[in-house]
Amino acid sequence: MAAKNLTQLDPKKTLQEIEEKFEMFQILNEEGTIVNEKANPNLSDEELVELMSRMVYTRILDQRSISLNRQGRLGFYAPTAGQEASQLASQFALEKEDFILPGYRDVPQIVWHGLPLWQAFLFSRGHFMGNQIPEGVNVFPPQIIIGAQFIQAAGVALGMQKRGKKAIAITYTGDGGSSQGDFYEGINFAGAYRSPAVFIVQNNQYAISTPRELQTAAKTIAQKGIAAGIPSVVVDGMDPLAVYAATKDARERAIRGEGPTLIETVCYRYGPHTMAGDDPTRYRTSETDSAWEKRDPLVRFRTYLEGKGLWNEEKEVVVIEKAKEEIKEAIKKADAAPKQKVTDLINIMYEENPYNLDEQLAYYTEKESK
């Protein structure tokens, strides 16, 4: 009996069928041609130009941040080049009331969502004022513990649902992050409560040095959503239109009360993991690097916009100059922030200091006055 039943099962086939369904969603190909007109989100000319401007701006921000780090004028920094479409086009699909829970590489999204750049620089420098989120800016500081933001996003989304808000929680991690327990717990909780969350896994191929193939036997990260019973999709993460459309679609479903979505954006990080000594030549080849650079989001979006007569070199130069100027201003403002003191930190531990902190406050007040 048992043997007969077993022959009727074909779990391998089930897996194969599921995996085959996860084709990569693309709208704008590497050459800058629309290959999926039906799915084109039809952004207005103004919106297309704005999205392009943000991507150019953010590429400059990345370059400047790297050189400021090398000069010792910035601290912790996780490079973002190669991930502009994944980061910025997903944020572009949001409304102001949507809440972002970023990983540490996701500083651009929270800056475009309203966190002043000088504060992002203070975060990099290790100053608590960098994490003081201004009123009305719906973001959380960048998360350091991989994946922790995923389950918190389920909580923010559930809270929004309970408050009857027409808004979503959106969170980001990487291919490595999708291996953490928190990742599974996050998508599962949000699925169980059908709460309005959008989970983005930016699959940039390497978790520091560990290649995506070593993270999981699953063919795609998106298919992990199946186990949580939530819709999921693999998107060309270097195609801004595909990322925008997928995020917009997920957001709308969430607002309609249809629960969360998992989006895997397939992309690449051109730079090192962080600026703290990672050397990608130890684990990646230059052939791999250049193969991915051919898919660059800025290159294809520039071609597309130029074809529509919406973009040219002059416009790009204007954006670049604006970015450089604003970065300079933001650094100046960060420089002007008062030197962080231990006494400042003592006073943000509790609403009221217990005896030990009171005593230590006195000790460090004296120490820091010298």
Place this chain on the structure above:
Amino acid sequence: MAQLTMIQAITEALRTELKNDENVLVFGEDVGVNGGVFRATEGLQKEFGEDRVFDTPLAESGIGGLAVGLALQGFRPVPEIQFFGFVYEVMDSISGQLSRMRFRTGGSFNAPVTIRSPFGGGVHTPEMHADSLELLMTSTPGVKVVIPSTPYDAKGLLISAIRDNDPVIYLEHMKLYRSFRGEVPEEEYTIPLGKADVKREGTDLTIISYGAMVHESLKAAEELEKEGHSVEVVDLRTIQPLDIETIIASVEKTGRAMVVQEAQKQAGIAANVVAEITERAILSLEAPVLRVAAPDTVYPFSQAETVWLPGVKDIVETAKKVLTF
């Protein structure tokens, strides 16, 4: 004798035990091709193969659980937690599972696991990288906790830890990785767990410390020497179990003691040492046993860490209070 940094001494110890015992397995995030983010496992995958030295998916709790399971199959796992600030993700595997293996199976299983992990302040890391969280481990019965302060100790202690048949948490202070070199014999040697080391002899005051603070304490002892005070510095090396014999012998000799730790003051290792001294040697004491520790905040955002971390000045100041009581 070779002059090695602490990180080189650690690599040497791993190589020695990978050679000595085929059951030793080294694994963790980026320990393979990349040789670890600090290069502690540099070259080991190449030398011993992917079966013995391998990368894991990114999940600290997975790494801890894997170690438990491999131990059940008779292996001697030496996993790395990339930064000890990530230990919260693996607390159940360590404090809920690994530490209880011998106990809850009535001795039928044991867990010869050594978890290595970098920690410690002063190197401007982002949040959750530099915290001194050793007290989470010392409040876990069933594990031993080792923190070396020199390259020589690092090698001998790590070999002992790997050979130990109970779980050992082996914590490596990041600031000590490459800040100085020390003599490290090429041949294998062990330093027993649970044995402190008198790093400097003295007669007027005992400073008990561990990790990076041993070096601050030694500097403070030199300063105090200039003012005519003879200070003994005891390096605990193993903070669980404590070497009560060495601590008490020193305190009975000097009659005055203080404890220096990098961690926050509340509920720390220092408090435990003070309690042991007062319980066992109160009649030898000429003064209260004082502590130097960091303030009871979360580990600071990096801009404030140099003031936050205990230093020579704090130690000298407190030492004078003890000496003049």
